[in-house]
Amino acid sequence: MPQIPKWLADTMMTVANPWLRHAVVTDTTMVSDELRLITFQGDFDEEHFLPGKIVQFRVDDTSFRHYTLSSFNKQQNTCSVLFYLHGKGPGSHWASSLQAGQTVKFRAGQGKLKYDEKTRHHFFFGDETTIGLFNWYKTTALACSHEYFGVLELHPPHGTALNNLKIMIDNVDTTLEAPAVSAIDWMDEMHPDCWANWKGATFYLAGRAISISRFKKYLLGKGVHASQIRMDAYWADGKCGL
Numbered sequence: 001m002p003q004i005p006k007w008l009a010d011t012m013m014t015v016a017n018p019w020l021r022h023a024v025v026t027d028t029t030m031v032s033d034e035l036r037l038i039t040f041q042g043d044f045d046e047e048h049f050l051p052g053k054i055v056q057f058r059v060d061d062t063s064f065r066h067y068t069l070s071s072f073n074k075q076q077n078t079c080s081v082l083f084y085l086h087g088k089g090p091g092s093h094w095a096s097s098l099q100a101g102q103t104v105k106f107r108a109g110q111g112k113l114k115y116d117e118k119t120r121h122h123f124f125f126g127d128e129t130t131i132g133l134f135n136w137y138k139t140t141a142l143a144c145s146h147e148y149f150g151v152l153e154l155h156p157p158h159g160t161a162l163n164n165l166k167i168m169i170d171n172v173d174t175t176l177e178a179p180a181v182s183a184i185d186w187m188d189e190m191h192p193d194c195w196a197n198w199k200g201a202t203f204y205l206a207g208r209a210i211s212i213s214r215f216k217k218y219l220l221g222k223g224v225h226a227s228q229i230r231m232d233a234y235w236a237d238g239k240c241g242l
Helices: 006-019 090-097 128-143 156-164 181-188 192-198 209-221
Strands: 021-032 035-042 054-060 063-073 078-084 103-109 121-126 147-154 170-173 202-208 229-235
Touching (some): 021 156, 054 090, 063 090, 063 128, 078 128, 121 128, 121 192, 121 209, 128 156, 128 202, 128 229, 147 156, 147 202, 156 170, 202 209, 209 229
Parallel strands (some): 121 147, 121 202, 147 170
Antiparallel strands (some): 021 035, 021 103, 035 078, 054 063, 054 103, 063 078
């Protein structure tokens, strides 16, 4: 959501008040230099906290930001969000300031990517902004005895986040000038027998809009049916608050 006037943001919070969730920050962990995992505890229900669901925070007087949930534990009444602190906007500044014991308000939303429970194979493609989503998809896949695989385009320092979160997928270096190119090269090096096992998977593409577009085009060219591909662009070049 782009920046809006403060009076309108105040009005939106007042109207949304009956649906706002209250939570307390219980833990903050840096899983890489710019990726911060924050755990919130509150009165949460399973209906609104499923894999792929999002939460919306008011991050300053004039800005709201959506984030995909990274985990949910009904027994402990906790959920977590992995924030990418790239330092380029109000969301990063807000998430950097959160401390244990702090109370926050947020709304839970649907999200565009839904985990496909009907397939046993799940393939992930994205970047730093999608690690939280795929962390929960990983947990869901393992709980369902499904298999997951994939490749993420990451800046080199952030590959440690996959190890720290125990997400067993590959990553390649990313460049703004060549979106999806390294990931497509990685796909081209996949052994034919491996591709034979995964070409029928559900493919989840999230993160940078142009990378998603190029990777989808590549998959279609490889014979993947459009119905197997699920997409959600979290950000686009030159746009704020997508």
